[in-house]
Amino acid sequence: MLDMKFVRENPDIVKQNLKNKFQEEKLPLVDEVIELDARSRAAKQEADDLRSNRNKISKQIGALMAQGKKEEAEEIKKQVTANSERLAELEALETELSEKVTNIMMVIPNIIDPSVPIGRDDSENVEVTKYGEPNVPDFEIPYHTDIMERFDGIDLDAAGRVAGNGFYYLMGDIARLHSAVIAYARDFMIDRGFTYCVPPFMIRSNVVTGVMSFAEMDAMMYKIEGEDLYLIGTSEHSMIGKFINTILEEDSLPKTLTSYSPCFRKEKGAHGIEERGVYRIHQFEKQEMIVVCKPEESPMWFDKLWQNTVDLFRSMDIPVRTLECCSGDLADLKVKSFDVEAWSPRQKKYFEVGSCSNLGDAQARRLKIRVNGENGKYFAHTLNNTVVAPPRMLIAFLENNLNADGSVNIPEVLRPYMGGKDKLIPER
RNA sequence: GGAGAGGUAUCGAAGUGGUCAUAACGAGGCGGUCUUGAAAACCGUUUGCCUUCACGGGCACAUGGGUUCGAAUCCCAUCCUCUCCGCCA
Numbered sequence: 001m002l003d004m005k006f007v008r009e010n011p012d013i014v015k016q017n018l019k020n021k022f023q024e025e026k027l028p029l030v031d032e033v034i035e036l037d038a039r040s041r042a043a044k045q046e047a048d049d050l051r052s053n054r055n056k057i058s059k060q061i062g063a064l065m066a067q068g069k070k071e072e073a074e075e076i077k078k079q080v081t082a083n084s085e086r087l088a089e090l091e092a093l094e095t096e097l098s099e100k101v102t103n104i105m106m107v108i109p110n111i112i113d114p115s116v117p118i119g120r121d122d123s124e125n126v127e128v129t130k131y132g133e134p135n136v137p138d139f140e141i142p143y144h145t146d147i148m149e150r151f152d153g154i155d156l157d158a159a160g161r162v163a164g165n166g167f168y169y170l171m172g173d174i175a176r177l178h179s180a181v182i183a184y185a186r187d188f189m190i191d192r193g194f195t196y197c198v199p200p201f202m203i204r205s206n207v208v209t210g211v212m213s214f215a216e217m218d219a220m221m222y223k224i225e226g227e228d229l230y231l232i233g234t235s236e237h238s239m240i241g242k243f244i245n246t247i248l249e250e251d252s253l254p255k256t257l258t259s260y261s262p263c264f265r266k267e268k269g270a271h272g273i274e275e276r277g278v279y280r281i282h283q284f285e286k287q288e289m290i291v292v293c294k295p296e297e298s299p300m301w302f303d304k305l306w307q308n309t310v311d312l313f314r315s316m317d318i319p320v321r322t323l324e325c326c327s328g329d330l331a332d333l334k335v336k337s338f339d340v341e342a343w344s345p346r347q348k349k350y351f352e353v354g355s356c357s358n359l360g361d362a363q364a365r366r367l368k369i370r371v372n373g374e375n376g377k378y379f380a381h382t383l384n385n386t387v388v389a390p391p392r393m394l395i396a397f398l399e400n401n402l403n404a405d406g407s408v409n410i411p412e413v414l415r416p417y418m419g420g421k422d423k424l425i426p427e428r
Numbered sequence: 429g430g431a432g433a434g435g436u437a438u439c440g441a442a443g444u445g446g447u448c449a450u451a452a453c454g455a456g457g458c459g460g461u462c463u464u465g466a467a468a469a470c471c472g473u474u475u476g477c478c479u480u481c482a483c484g485g486g487c488a489c490a491u492g493g494g495u496u497c498g499a500a501u502c503c504c505a506u507c508c509u510c511u512c513c514g515c516c517a
Contacts, residue, residue, distance in 0.1 A: 044478075044479070045480085047486085048478090048479075048485055048486040048487090049485075049486090051485085051486060051487085052485055052486065054497075054498080055486090055498085057498090059447085059498085060497095061446075061497055061498070062446030062447080062497095062498070063447075065446070073497085074497095077498095079497085080497045080498085081497070204507095228506095228507095247476085368477095370476095
């Protein structure tokens with residue numbers, strides 16, 4: 001969410017930003033919100049004057065009552081009653097107008113970073129850098145669920161009966177590998193100075209609307225029936241939410257946290273659950289990293305964050321590349337975003353395994369996360385990035401570490417988490 | 429889940445319808461006096477938001493409503509904390 005004052009003073013920047021994001025349909029909202037804001041402030045001003053007046057008179061009444069001059073007090077009371085109707089009217093107007101302003105402000109996108117490439121949709125995202133050789137072996141790489149089945153590592157039929165499409169049972173060595181990756185990723189981030197955290201897996205609606213747009217909320221979040229609680233779609237939600245309504249001391253920044261959580265997603269909308277296997281699912285686990293920092297440091301942290309993910313995947317011999325989200329593909333709250341993609345030797349292309357985002361002060365403004373600095377208070381900047389999200393990550397892992405004989409290499413870094421094994425041998 | 433108590437500034441805490449709301453009192457923090465230095469003592473200072481070029485004005489006593497000329501104070505709902513009981517990994 002942008003600062004209303006900024007929109008008022010820079011309507012042209014806001015409009016150009018909408019054009020850059022190919023959201024022309026929202027252009028009229030800019031003038032509309034400026035107009036509504038002006039009326040809202042005028043109503044507030046008039047109401048404040050009436051309230052000021054009422055406060056003064058009420059004090060007089062108090063003084064008269066104290067002196068026992070009841071009749072005089074009764075006389076003055078009438079003056080207040082005369083204004084009360086207009087005040088009630090103005091108060092209703094204030095509420096109505098400021099709600100309208102907020103509703104529009106919630107759908108006006110954040111100003112994108114000047115470095116973001118202009119493009120309409122994900123087809124225009126831009127590859128930044130490749131890391132590692134995207135090899136294609138001379139034997140055939142099976143579909144990931146087929147690899148898992150050779151290890152008796154997955155039971156989608158049972159999951160379908162128990163919970164439906166989009167769920168899975170991981171079994172045996174594959175399940176252990178899943179947990180090993182999470183544990184390794186956790187320690188990897190702790191070694192890089194991040195503080196480990198296990199957050200709430202459900203959050204209130206005010207936190208939900210603070211960390212994401214309405215569109216995302218509708219497409220992603222599961223609501224708990226009869227309660228004001230939602231299952232988190234990522235621990236970013238509870239981790240950024242951790243700082244709701246706080247004023248942080250400047251010297252306590254940056255906050256660098258790495259969190260574990262299961263993630264729940266409806267995956268409603270364009271994609272549906274069309275991909276087979278564990279690529280797109282309703283429930284997965286994820287190790288996440290988040291940063292709350294000073295505005296001038298957020299670009300630096302952005303680069304550090306995605307680099308962490310690249311390094312983690314490279315330490316497991318998985319080739320990756322970074323892909324920059326173009327303006328049209330960038331979610332409304334984001335200033336800049338990179339996807340980290342892993343190489344799939346089966347598909348001979350890269351696919352998304354992580355997403356790194358700089359939200360600027362958008363989440364901080366919605367959640368009121370402020371910093372107490374030398375020159376006054378300001379909103380913090382927030383960033384988040386995937387460390388690793390199995391089981392999707394396991395797809396890349398299995399495909400890249402598969403041998404011709406059907407065995408799977410365990411990279412050295414994972415062996416301590418896999419009982420010292422250097423190789424998984426298939427059951428069949 | 430049941431019963432009770434409570435939620436006021438950095439912390440403890442007073443205030444139970446109007447010169448008690450920036451908010452008493454105590455502690456802590458910061459600045460100063462004194463001191464070779466420290467302690468003690470003494471003096472001063474110490475919430476946030478909205479609006480305004482400014483002066484100023486408004487709002488906030490968990491949150492949201494209500495009663496009233498006027499609400500921290502009375503009423504209703506919700507949230508949270510503590511104690512006891514129940515249940516439970």
